[in-house]
Amino acid sequence: MNPASNLILVGPMGAGKTCIGKRLAERYGLRLADADREIEQRTGASVTAIFEHEGEAGFRARESAVLAELLQADGLLLATGGGAVLAADNRRLLRERGFVVQLQVSVEQQLERLAADRSRPLLARGDREQVLRDLAQARAPYYAQVADLRFDTAAMTAAEAATQLAVALDRHWRRIAAPPSPSVSEVNA
Ligand SMILES: Nc1ncnc2c1ncn2[C@@H]1O[C@H](COP(=O)(O)OP(=O)(O)O)[C@@H](O)[C@H]1O
Numbered sequence: 745m746n747p748a749s750n751l752i753l754v755g756p757m758g759a760g761k762t763c764i765g766k767r768l769a770e771r772y773g774l775r776l777a778d779a780d781r782e783i784e785q786r787t788g789a790s791v792t793a794i795f796e797h798e799g800e801a802g803f804r805a806r807e808s809a810v811l812a813e814l815l816q817a818d819g820l821l822l823a824t825g826g827g828a829v830l831a832a833d834n835r836r837l838l839r840e841r842g843f844v845v846q847l848q849v850s851v852e853q854q855l856e857r858l859a860a861d862r863s864r865p866l867l868a869r870g871d872r873e874q875v876l877r878d879l880a881q882a883r884a885p886y887y888a889q890v891a892d893l894r895f896d897t898a899a900m901t902a903a904e905a906a907t908q909l910a911v912a913l914d915r916h917w918r919r920i921a922a923p924p925s926p927s928v929s930e931v932n933a
């Protein structure tokens with residue numbers, strides 16, 4: 745049993761990390777952080793613009809920095825981006841600092857869910873199906889390395905997925921609350 749107080753969602757684009765993350769954060773009273781949104785806020789630029797101006801390497805450096813910063817906290821629901829598992833240092837950090845749920849989705853479902861999406865730069869690089877298949881193959885071992893729990897979102901809505909995932913989490917994840925902040929008398933002692 746991993747007693748981490750942070751819950752971390754990993755998995756490919758369109759697996760539902762962002763939208764299931766919002767629901768789970770509410771259910772467990774966790775502070776929601778979506779790594780992509782946090783990067784955009786700090787940079788003042790969209791993920792697409794960062795890829796355009798700094799390349800994928802620039803985006804990955806920002807992603808690693810934001811993950812390291814966010815995961816200093818406890819009581820966090822962290823929705824990562826699909827490539828957060830690429831760097832070995834990120835993988836170590838995710839494992840150390842949270843209970844990691846790998847959301848799974850088929851390429852067919854990804855294509856459906858992301859059909860209208862224009863905000864994911866990796867999908868603007870030609871044949872979407874091939875890109876998604878290549879990414880899935882390349883990243884499968886990394887997701888496996890970090891996952892405490894795997895959950896397949898394929899045959900359900902995001903709301904159903906969040907409800908069913910919570911049932912699994914209630915069985916497999918015992919959150920240890922963050923230690924209380926020291927009282928004034930302890931601080932001054
Ligand atoms: N289980 C699901 N069933 C149907 N649509 C979903 C499901 N999970 C996510 N979606 C839809 O897929 C799209 C991508 O979801 P998102 O949460 O942004 O995925 P991720 O953050 O993993 O890339 C959104 O439009 C969302 O509404």
Ligand SMILES: O=C(O)C1=C[C@@H](OP(=O)(O)O)[C@@H](O)[C@H](O)C1
Nearest residue numbers: 756757758780825826827864865
């Ligand atoms: O798979 C990836 O490498 C990426 C996934 C995206 O996040 P989502 O997985 O939330 O779509 C975002 O971080 C960026 O476009 C790169």
Ligand SMILES: [Mg+2]
Nearest residue numbers: 761762824825
């Ligand atoms: Mg997302």
